[in-house]
Amino acid sequence: MSEHSQQIEDVARVIRARIGGEASPAEDAVGTARLAARIGRASAPRRQFYLGAAVAFAAACLVAFGYASSTRLGYVVSAREGSTSAGATASSGSAVAFSDGSRIRLAAGAVGQVESTSFRGAVFRLEDGALEADVVHRQLTHWSVKAGPFTVDVKGTRFAVSWSPVARRFVLTLHEGAVDVRGDLLPEARRVQTGERLVVDLVAQRSWLEKGVAPTPQSETVVPGAPSAASEPSTVEGPAPVISPAAGAASAQHGQASKSALGPSWTERVAAGDFRGVVDDAQRRGPDGVLTQAASADLSALADAARYVGDRALSTRALNAQRQRFPGTERAAVAAFLLGKLAEESGNLAGAAESYARYLSERPSGTFAQEALGRRMLTLRGADPKAAAEAAREYLQRFPQGPRAGPARQIAGQP
Amino acid sequence: MPSENSAKTLPWRNPPASVAESRAEDAALVALLLERSPAAASAVWVRFAPGVRRILRRAIWPHGDVEDLVQDVFVILFRKLDTLRDPASLRPFVFSITATVAATELRKIRVRRWLRLTPDGILPDQTGTSRDDDGREVLSKTYAVLSRVADRDRMAFVLRTLEGFELLEVASALNMSVSSVKRRVARVHERIEREIRRDSGLTAHIGLPARESKEQP
Numbered sequence: 289m290s291e292h293s294q295q296i297e298d299v300a301r302v303i304r305a306r307i308g309g310e311a312s313p314a315e316d317a318v319g320t321a322r323l324a325a326r327i328g329r330a331s332a333p334r335r336q337f338y339l340g341a342a343v344a345f346a347a348a349c350l351v352a353f354g355y356a357s358s359t360r361l362g363y364v365v366s367a368r369e370g371s372t373s374a375g376a377t378a379s380s381g382s383a384v385a386f387s388d389g390s391r392i393r394l395a396a397g398a399v400g401q402v403e404s405t406s407f408r409g410a411v412f413r414l415e416d417g418a419l420e421a422d423v424v425h426r427q428l429t430h431w432s433v434k435a436g437p438f439t440v441d442v443k444g445t446r447f448a449v450s451w452s453p454v455a456r457r458f459v460l461t462l463h464e465g466a467v468d469v470r471g472d473l474l475p476e477a478r479r480v481q482t483g484e485r486l487v488v489d490l491v492a493q494r495s496w497l498e499k500g501v502a503p504t505p506q507s508e509t510v511v512p513g514a515p516s517a518a519s520e521p522s523t524v525e526g527p528a529p530v531i532s533p534a535a536g537a538a539s540a541q542h543g544q545a546s547k548s549a550l551g552p553s554w555t556e557r558v559a560a561g562d563f564r565g566v567v568d569d570a571q572r573r574g575p576d577g578v579l580t581q582a583a584s585a586d587l588s589a590l591a592d593a594a595r596y597v598g599d600r601a602l603s604t605r606a607l608n609a610q611r612q613r614f615p616g617t618e619r620a621a622v623a624a625f626l627l628g629k630l631a632e633e634s635g636n637l638a639g640a641a642e643s644y645a646r647y648l649s650e651r652p653s654g655t656f657a658q659e660a661l662g663r664r665m666l667t668l669r670g671a672d673p674k675a676a677a678e679a680a681r682e683y684l685q686r687f688p689q690g691p692r693a694g695p696a697r698q699i700a701g702q703p
Numbered sequence: 704m705p706s707e708n709s710a711k712t713l714p715w716r717n718p719p720a721s722v723a724e725s726r727a728e729d730a731a732l733v734a735l736l737l738e739r740s741p742a743a744a745s746a747v748w749v750r751f752a753p754g755v756r757r758i759l760r761r762a763i764w765p766h767g768d769v770e771d772l773v774q775d776v777f778v779i780l781f782r783k784l785d786t787l788r789d790p791a792s793l794r795p796f797v798f799s800i801t802a803t804v805a806a807t808e809l810r811k812i813r814v815r816r817w818l819r820l821t822p823d824g825i826l827p828d829q830t831g832t833s834r835d836d837d838g839r840e841v842l843s844k845t846y847a848v849l850s851r852v853a854d855r856d857r858m859a860f861v862l863r864t865l866e867g868f869e870l871l872e873v874a875s876a877l878n879m880s881v882s883s884v885k886r887r888v889a890r891v892h893e894r895i896e897r898e899i900r901r902d903s904g905l906t907a908h909i910g911l912p913a914r915e916s917k918e919q920p
Contacts, residue, residue: 296892299899302841307760319752325773363737363790387737387785453799694789698871 306437362555363402363410386410389424397595399659415659419451438471438488453655454588454622455555461501541677554589555598565604575602579609588619591626600630621650625660637667662692669699677701706757729793736784748777751797758798762805764846766812775804802858809854848898852891859884860891862899
């Protein structure tokens, strides 16, 4: 308002004082009722408007939204804990609600984004972690969920997907309906039906289908891939997964998780959703020992598990250990990105920006480069607008159609 | 996932504490609307109707009742909600529609003015009818100026100067560049100042410096 002279301020003050926007409750009620009549083209007697304004208004809105049924889907990203965020990118604990009633919920620590929408459905990309999808079936419905090199084609169903770019592992569990999955190690589209679980382990170069997986109640918040007594596979197609325990000094030298006949590795358990079990296991063994001896894969798994159960301190320690003990590796670079996310979640924006910069310097074209650059831009915005603008310009140059292109243009001061 | 209950618990009636909070509430509201929540439809009305009404009144004063226009805004809002790409941008979306509705009405007024006896369609003030004649005079003179500027200049003045919108918000609502907004607002300010300086009584009322001191330094 600095461009306003005192004279203009005086004029504005007079106008503001004399022309307001107030309406009495009665005027408001009449207004909503008239609006209901206009939108809904209601023919009810006038007195009903006064008696049932709220009801009529609600009905009118339903009519209004009915017009949108043949147009592109709308959606909103909202966080589980009441606060909400907007835009195409969803992260830890978020839910994405689409205008056709379909929903996608991300597990804690997961990152994904809506790539596109159409009148038939949407394409959602899961970058990391797990999600649960509930897609409403309609005529011509076509949805896709992409996770790493995999694409799940959906007509209308309820399912869970998890993808770990570090463990290179994809898991799809069908609660209802059927989907087709395409991707690495799947030479042709693989049909997965109710009660089945498809697992593709790119590290082990194996895929298999588990049958007889118990369907999860619709109302339950499911951690994808989480095993239960009732969900043990009764039939397994293809080779059985390698069963290996966590932590072993010898293999840790090579960054590989050690194996024994005692049980699944931490990576396996995280992929199956047993986050609490992995954290408890680490606590039993003693975190200090684990962090100095565990294999690189186990440190990643532990960091993920701790992050998923909300133990940021342990997750941070595991990620720092990863960076110190296995510098220069892909996991160490990813650890920098995840450290940024943890710092951001705890309000340490400067630390977050630094970690994102570290990831970008180590993996300028890495899996998380777009996300890291976007997040760095946003975390710098308050404290260092100049650096934020620089990051925004770089973002726009590299990812002009990216999910944060809008904020980037704003920060960069571009129209 | 927001539920219908959250529409009842969120402080829709109170101004949000920050822009971020406002955007978060808007996004939640859109989510609820898309879920066909009746509470959300009412919440949208409660949240935005006063602002919409105020802008429309200030935009078209002294021409008639704005209630029909307020409803036009909400009818368009509900029909176009699916085109809103960023749910957190509900507020600018609403006020962009408001600006469009106001501009359309101003065009109609301009046409109707041809049939009237006064050049600006505003009837002359009757003396001795107001307790605040000076304030009334300021209002009248200002809107006489506004009636002679372009509709987009007038809307830029209303949103920026009277409503206190940020330049970016005005630019977004009027679909023009920030520099264009600045230019248009400055142009209106200059004309208002010039008009008011012609009247020494008004100058005294609103604390303007004496005409001579400004124009003959």
